[in-house]
Amino acid sequence: MQNFTITIEPRFYETDALGHINNASIAAWFEIVRMKFIESLAGSDPALAVHWILASVQIDFVAETFFGTDVTARVTGAKAGNSSLTVLCEMHQGEKLTVKGKAVLVYMDAQTKAPARLPDHLREQLLAD
Amino acid sequence: MQNFTITIEPRFYETDALGHINNASIAAWFEIVRMKFIESLAGSDPALAVHWILASVQIDFVAETFFGTDVTARVTGAKAGNSSLTVLCEMHQGEKLTVKGKAVLVYMDAQTKAPARLPDHLREQLLAD
Amino acid sequence: MQNFTITIEPRFYETDALGHINNASIAAWFEIVRMKFIESLAGSDPALAVHWILASVQIDFVAETFFGTDVTARVTGAKAGNSSLTVLCEMHQGEKLTVKGKAVLVYMDAQTKAPARLPDHLREQLLAD
Amino acid sequence: MQNFTITIEPRFYETDALGHINNASIAAWFEIVRMKFIESLAGSDPALAVHWILASVQIDFVAETFFGTDVTARVTGAKAGNSSLTVLCEMHQGEKLTVKGKAVLVYMDAQTKAPARLPDHLREQLLAD
Numbered sequence: 001m002q003n004f005t006i007t008i009e010p011r012f013y014e015t016d017a018l019g020h021i022n023n024a025s026i027a028a029w030f031e032i033v034r035m036k037f038i039e040s041l042a043g044s045d046p047a048l049a050v051h052w053i054l055a056s057v058q059i060d061f062v063a064e065t066f067f068g069t070d071v072t073a074r075v076t077g078a079k080a081g082n083s084s085l086t087v088l089c090e091m092h093q094g095e096k097l098t099v100k101g102k103a104v105l106v107y108m109d110a111q112t113k114a115p116a117r118l119p120d121h122l123r124e125q126l127l128a129d
Numbered sequence: 130m131q132n133f134t135i136t137i138e139p140r141f142y143e144t145d146a147l148g149h150i151n152n153a154s155i156a157a158w159f160e161i162v163r164m165k166f167i168e169s170l171a172g173s174d175p176a177l178a179v180h181w182i183l184a185s186v187q188i189d190f191v192a193e194t195f196f197g198t199d200v201t202a203r204v205t206g207a208k209a210g211n212s213s214l215t216v217l218c219e220m221h222q223g224e225k226l227t228v229k230g231k232a233v234l235v236y237m238d239a240q241t242k243a244p245a246r247l248p249d250h251l252r253e254q255l256l257a258d
Numbered sequence: 259m260q261n262f263t264i265t266i267e268p269r270f271y272e273t274d275a276l277g278h279i280n281n282a283s284i285a286a287w288f289e290i291v292r293m294k295f296i297e298s299l300a301g302s303d304p305a306l307a308v309h310w311i312l313a314s315v316q317i318d319f320v321a322e323t324f325f326g327t328d329v330t331a332r333v334t335g336a337k338a339g340n341s342s343l344t345v346l347c348e349m350h351q352g353e354k355l356t357v358k359g360k361a362v363l364v365y366m367d368a369q370t371k372a373p374a375r376l377p378d379h380l381r382e383q384l385l386a387d
Numbered sequence: 388m389q390n391f392t393i394t395i396e397p398r399f400y401e402t403d404a405l406g407h408i409n410n411a412s413i414a415a416w417f418e419i420v421r422m423k424f425i426e427s428l429a430g431s432d433p434a435l436a437v438h439w440i441l442a443s444v445q446i447d448f449v450a451e452t453f454f455g456t457d458v459t460a461r462v463t464g465a466k467a468g469n470s471s472l473t474v475l476c477e478m479h480q481g482e483k484l485t486v487k488g489k490a491v492l493v494y495m496d497a498q499t500k501a502p503a504r505l506p507d508h509l510r511e512q513l514l515a516d
Contacts, residue, residue, distance in 0.1 A: 015146035022142045028282035058316040153415035187445040271409045275402035
């Protein structure tokens with residue numbers, strides 16, 4: 001799997017009265033990361049970018065995230081199941097690890113709206129170095 | 130026009146690092162007020178509740194709004210144009226006026242997706258005392 | 259532990275273009291549930307309500323949540339560690355289980371800003387039927 | 388006044404069930420624009436960037452904004468009052484004007500927490516071409 005990283009600039013309204021970025025904003029950021037990662041895999045298959053549902057998300061808030069400094073979100077792993085894709089993510093602010101996330105997405109058949117087997121070219125990309 | 134009031138309980142994640150409710154959260158609350166007000170007018174005409182677009186919104190932040198105390202949002206006026214509806218709103222926290230809002234919505238024909246004349250029964254409700 | 263339930267009315271702006279409530283909005287709702295649950299435990303000890311940080315959150319999206327119908331969020335379990343509190347939650351929309359959540363919070367000493375032992379009266383409440 | 392423009396990439400969770408970006412998300416984007424604009428004026432006076440409250444905001448939703456295409460937000464005017472600053476903004480998606488915004492901010496004295504006269508160097512910057 002290729003290294004996949006995006007930069008997120010915290011927004012003031014994403015802070016809360018504790019003076020840091022609220023946990024729900026970070027859950028929202030994780031959606032950006034996942035979607036862009038899948039988009040990057042989709043390549044010449046645009047349909048691939050959209051037919052997913054989120055089955056579960058797990059977020060460890062390792063350290064506080066603050067307004068004023070960019071956050072680097074990196075996909076640290078991605079594993080294909082039969083119809084599911086597990087995406088691991090780490091966020092750093094400066095040198096500090098602030099967030100570890102894990103999401104499980106399910107690939108849906110556009111017609112039947114039922115879980116479908118992940119396309120082979122996506123599996124290959126995940127296995128490629 | 131009948132008095133129309135709803136209660137909004139501020140949520141912690143709606144605060145920002147200044148320790149008060151963020152202005153964008155208040156813009157979002159105003160959507161709740163407008164939608165529930167229009168729903169209350171729609172009565173036996175459910176289609177009426179949904180075919181609107183927001184043309185403009187104006188919000189005066191008269192005083193800060195804080196977490197921990199309910200907000201009362203009241204529609205203080207509503208005026209029908211040909212295809213537009215102007216909704217005025219005031220929010221109070223405790224005795225204090227905190228927000229004054231004005232929104233202009235446009236009624237859309239469901240088929241043509243073009244602005245349409247407001248239904249007469251809605252005009253009558255707005256004129257009724 | 260007493261049964262603890264709150265009702266959440268989905269807001270239109272919490273939907274996304276897939277036509278359902280976005281996962282980040284549900285992560286945000288879970289904060290409401292946790293905070294109100296802890297507030298209910300705090301009772302005569304108001305300080306108890308505030309000195310917490312969120313260590314991790316896990317959310318299973320069992321079924322889609324839609325705009326237009328209230329959601330019932332129930333705390334189905336709460337377990338005290340030394341300085342941590344694990345809160346389990348289920349959300350239903352109508353009869354349907356839509357969300358299962360688990361959050362781990364850490365109790366912080368207000369002065370030292372370090373994790374502190376959970377107060378005994380809170381432990382007792384969690385053990386009481 | 389120098390031309391001031393930023394680019395905003397719409398996020399999926401900022402859409403709503405109507406399939407476009409929700410109005411409250413656009414109100415939130417406007418905060419990003421204002422804050423970055425003021426930051427750009429503050430230059431060597433970091434305190435200047437933070438001591439502001441939002442008095443009012445007016446947003447015209449000229450056309451729908453969609454997910455998938457960057458938005459360009461440009462400050463089209465800024466006028467200094469005694470202690471107030473009015474900021475005008477236009478957002479375009481592609482070639483299309485989608486949003487016109489106007490915000491009135493008040494400059495606050497950090498000590499007294501009362502409105503204060505805008506610093507002269509800020510006035511000069513706004514007058515400079």
